[in-house]
Amino acid sequence: MNTPTTIFSGVEDPRQEWRCLHPLENILFIALATMICNGEDFEDMVIFGEQNYEWLAECLDLSNGIPSHDTFNRVLQRLRPDSLLNSLKEDGQQLLDVVNEKQVILDGKKLRGVSPNQKGNKGLYILSAWVGENNICIGQQKVKNKSNEITAIPELLDSIELAGATVSIDAIGCQREIAQKITQDCDAQYFLSLKKNQRNSYQIVEDAFRFHNPSKFDLMIEDGHGRKEERKCTIISMASLPEEEQLTGWEGLKTIVKIESNRNVKGKESKQVRFYMSSEEISDPKYYNLLARGHWSIENQLHWHLDVTFNEDACRARKDHSAENLNILRKIALQRISRMDDKLSKKKRRYKASMDHNYLISIIS
Known part of the structure; x- marks a missing residue:
């Protein structure tokens, strides 16, 4: 079995050594195992x-017994999240060799249980980097108070290795500076959702598809559980447009993308048109259709499981660093649970691990 040393060996202990009754590795290992085994808080x-x-x-030195509720609470309040975050990154890298030619999705989530408790405090908002193909979180960045994702995205990009990857970001990350950073500093490609917050660029892209109307397209159809959705994807190479219709100021821009969605949910229809900008020059619309669909895996496979499988929104830990550290431990637990090769849901795997030590060991090791 992986010992606490192998999982949390690089985490810096914030306590004074002479006052510690319980090794930091013990506290973190028990906390992680609790998360895996259907537990949620310090009492658990x-x-x-x-x-x-x-x-x-x-596998642990329990000469001083099991740490108390207050000990778990104090340690996770004081522990620097960036130190614990290295364990999440290293755990992900063990499961993922490289991100080359993979889609890395950047998106944020607010921890609803962390309510503002003082003026100017907007609560805890975490921006995550997610590899949907492997269901692995390779990094995260806390969005500071009185700030937003635009300032957190460059910090997150600087903290992870992205060479050869395709980075997809929602409309808030569709900024010229971010496009330049991805292509030049990160040696990666971008796939950015374009909305009307970029008014001039949006108008130019919308007009390009209105006047040129490409004949080549890809159609994806999903049908099941009372829901049917059709997504038609068309693309235009920037090199094919006249000079006066070129979209300038976006570093490395090669392709613009239009996706028309037609959704029917229990007889109720809705339509939506979305535009994207890509630094890649692939001529197959299916590729971009898959990127757009793949972007939502961070909602379905990470944020949804944190809320539903791990009940994150109900957690009331909010003092100092406790909420952020618990979020990191949940992500490590989710990554390891997701690796299991059986037919159980992730929620059932947590339940089984709580009763079967051999199953728990297979998740941890």
Whole structure:
């Protein structure tokens, strides 16, 4: 089994060594195992430790017993998230060799349980970098108070290795400076959602498809559970447009994309047109249709599971760094649960791990 040393060896202990009764690795390992085994908060960590004392004693130094609720609370409040975040990155890298030719999705999520408790505090908002193909989080960045994702995105891009990847970001990240950073600094490609917040660029792209109307397209159809959706994707190479119709100021821009969605949910129809900008020069519309669809995997496979499988929004831990550190531990737990090769849902895997030590060991190791 992976020991605490292998999982959390690089995490810096914020406590004074002479006052510590419990090694930091013990606290973090029990916290992670609790998350895997259907636990949610500091009280659950104590219960898990007490109920699994003999098993834990085989791999941990429990000479001072199981840490108390207050100990778990204090440590996770004081622990620097960037130190614990390295464990998340390293855990992801063990499961993912390289991001070359993979789609890396950047998107944010607010932890609803972390309510503002003082003037000017907007709560905790986390921007994550997600590899949808492998269901792995390779980095995250806290969005600071009185700020937004636009300032957090460059910091996140600087913290992860992206060479050869295609970075997809929603409309808030559709900025010239971010496009330039992805192509020049990160040696990667971009796929940016374009909306009317970029008024001039949006108008130029909209007019390009209105006047040129490409004949080549890709049609994707999804049908099931009372929902049917058709997505038609057409593309235009920037090189094919007359000079006066060129979209300038966007570093590396090669292709503009239009996706027309027609959705029918239980008889109710809705239509939507979305535009994207890409630094890639692939001539097959299906490729861009898959990128647009793949972008939503961060909502379906990460944010949804944090909320529903791990009940993150109900967590009331909010003091100092506790909410952010618990979010990181949940992501490590989710990555390891997702690796299991069985037919159980992720929620059922957590339940089974809480009753079967061998199954828990197979998740952790």
